[in-house]
Amino acid sequence: MSSRLWSLAFGLRITFSMYSSGVAPVAATFFWRSTDALLGTPGLRPALVRLPPLAMLDFLMHVLIVFQSQTVSTSMSVSERFRIFLERLTLTDIQMQNGRDRRESAIKPLNLYYWASSSGTANSIFIGSWAKRTRMRPPRDVDVLFQLPYSVYEQYQRREGNKQSQLLQEIRGVLLKSYPYTAIRGDGPAVVVPFSSYNVEVIPAFKLEDGKYWVCITAGGGSYKAADYEAERVAISSSTTRSNGNTRELVKMMKRWQTHCAVPIKSFWFEILAVDFINSWEHAGKSRTWYDWMVRDFLVYLVGKENSYVFAPGTWEAMSLGSAWTSKARTARDRAINACEHEAGSRPISAGEEWQKIFGTDIPLIP
Numbered sequence: 133m134s135s136r137l138w139s140l141a142f143g144l145r146i147t148f149s150m151y152s153s154g155v156a157p158v159a160a161t162f163f164w165r166s167t168d169a170l171l172g173t174p175g176l177r178p179a180l181v182r183l184p185p186l187a188m189l190d191f192l193m194h195v196l197i198v199f200q201s202q203t204v205s206t207s208m209s210v211s212e213r214f215r216i217f218l219e220r221l222t223l224t225d226i227q228m229q230n231g232r233d234r235r236e237s238a239i240k241p242l243n244l245y246y247w248a249s250s251s252g253t254a255n256s257i258f259i260g261s262w263a264k265r266t267r268m269r270p271p272r273d274v275d276v277l278f279q280l281p282y283s284v285y286e287q288y289q290r291r292e293g294n295k296q297s298q299l300l301q302e303i304r305g306v307l308l309k310s311y312p313y314t315a316i317r318g319d320g321p322a323v324v325v326p327f328s329s330y331n332v333e334v335i336p337a338f339k340l341e342d343g344k345y346w347v348c349i350t351a352g353g354g355s356y357k358a359a360d361y362e363a364e365r366v367a368i369s370s371s372t373t374r375s376n377g378n379t380r381e382l383v384k385m386m387k388r389w390q391t392h393c394a395v396p397i398k399s400f401w402f403e404i405l406a407v408d409f410i411n412s413w414e415h416a417g418k419s420r421t422w423y424d425w426m427v428r429d430f431l432v433y434l435v436g437k438e439n440s441y442v443f444a445p446g447t448w449e450a451m452s453l454g455s456a457w458t459s460k461a462r463t464a465r466d467r468a469i470n471a472c473e474h475e476a477g478s479r480p481i482s483a484g485e486e487w488q489k490i491f492g493t494d495i496p497l498i499p
Contacts (some may be wrong), residue, residue, distance in 0.1 A: 210475055213484070214423040217495040221268040221384050230329040231262065231274045238325050238332040241310040242278050242303070255279045259335065259361045264368040264403065266383045273331045275322075277345065277361060278303075285338050285346075296348035296355065303336050321347040321357075344446065360446020364403070367445040371407040376417045379410045382430060385423075385491065389464060392492040397457040404442040409433050424472045424483075427490075431465035464490050 223231070236252025243249040243256075260275030261267040288295045300318040307316050307325055316325050322333040337345035337359070346356035371379040386402045389395060409430050415422045438458045441450045467486045474483035484497035 209421065210424045211420040213480075213487070213496055214420045217491065218381055218384065218420075220494045221388060223267055223269055223271065227269070227271050227329075231267070231271065234274055234325075234327045234330045234332050235276050237327065238307065238334050239276065239278060241306055242334070245306045246281055246284065257361070259364075260333075261399070263361065263365045264380070264383075266368065266380055266387065266399075266403065268384050268387060271330055273324075273333050275333045275335065277335045277337050279339050279345075280336050282338065294350060294354035297350040299336060300348055300350065303334065307334075318350070320351075321349060357449075358447050360444070363446025364400075364444070367407050368403055371410055374417070375410045376419075378413075378416055378418075378426065379406050381420075381423075382406045382410065382426060385427060386430070388491050388494060393460050393464065393490070395457050395460045397453070400444075401442055401451065401453060404445070405434060405437065406430070408442075424468075424475050428465070428468040428472050431461060431468050435461050435465055 235256070235258070239254075239256045240250065240252040243251050243254055247255055249255070256276050256278045257263065258275065259277045261272065262274055262276075284299070288299055291298060297318070300323055303323045304316050304318055307323065308314070311325065314326060316323060318324075319333070322335050325332045325334065335347055337347045338356075339345055340358070343362060344358045344360045347359050349355045349357050368379060368383070383399075383402050383406045386406065387399055390397060390399065390402070410416050413426070413429060415425060435458060437453055438455045440453055442453060443450055467489050471483045471486035471490075474480070474486060480498055484495070487495045488497060
């Protein structure tokens with residue numbers, strides 16, 4: 133803010149204070165010095181004299197707010213806004229180490245039981261957001277695949293009933309021996325270990341000859357489903373490299389929208405859709421200066437995907453997107469359009485208000 137504007141702000145605040153204290157004559161002196169000497173607008177004083185004193189102050193405070201907004205717009209940029217936003221979404225070093233530690237805490241007892249190993253990392257890999265580097269604050273689950281010996285598969289094939297459910301219960305039992313006071317539970321293909329800093333979701337799996345994995349599906353009497361976690365990781369990594377980082381950062385921002393607005397859509401779908409969108413977006417590879425348009429255009433694209441399908445990398449499993457999320461997507465799209473118009477019109481505060489309706493306060497109103 134310029135020195136003239138700071139002086140005006142100071143003069144007006146002193147004036148308000150004096151009027152509030154009943155020192156009207158002295159307040160008037162500060163008032164006219166602030167307006168005549170600093171605003172320097174011809175004819176302003178005669179016009180203001182006709183207003184009641186407090187109405188004059190109210191008018192000038194509104195002028196000050198406008199000047200402040202104009203000053204902010206010269207130093208504010210789309211790039212800076214989104215840089216701060218993404219920085220706030222990034223896990224701290226301590227949070228990263230906590231995630232690695234919790235993985236080892238969950239994997240070590242499983243390695244001891246199934247592989248006679250004391251390692252906290254062998255026979256396991258990060259999957260999900262930790263493998264794709266789309267993890268974000270506040271910390272979510274840590275997804276870890278644990279590879280079981282083939283002998284365990286053979287053993288369970290000889291059993292009756294829901295083999296996959298029984299296997300998950302065995303995994304749960306092994307972990308409970310190490311953490312008897314933890315509410316460990318089976319949840320779909322995973323066994324969830326709720327540590328204080330993170331939930332670790334352990335996905336027990338059997339590795340196939342082609343590099344894919346069979347994971348346990350307990351629904352419908354039990355079955356195995358193929359998953360290609362490496363293909364999923366490479367899809368995000370390759371698109372991120374080609375787009376100068378756009379893909380991974382778009383996914384993170386959409387996950388924040390998902391959380392802030394309780395959008396009923398899977399994070400995995402965001403990843404698939406972001407890769408597809410970036411592959412055809414005309415501004416892919418450009419800097420964060422274009423991120424307001426990237427968010428807007430992705431939301432426009434997303435609304436157009438109502439009731440369509442996405443396909444899992446590697447296995448090409450078809451997944452219906454449905455329409456439960458489209459109402460919130462349309463609202464976010466319209467707010468992003470408004471935000472972009474405010475950014476283009478040098479109204480950064482108004483733009484920030486629209487962005488915060490989408491993402492919450494992690495994206496700054498002003499930096």
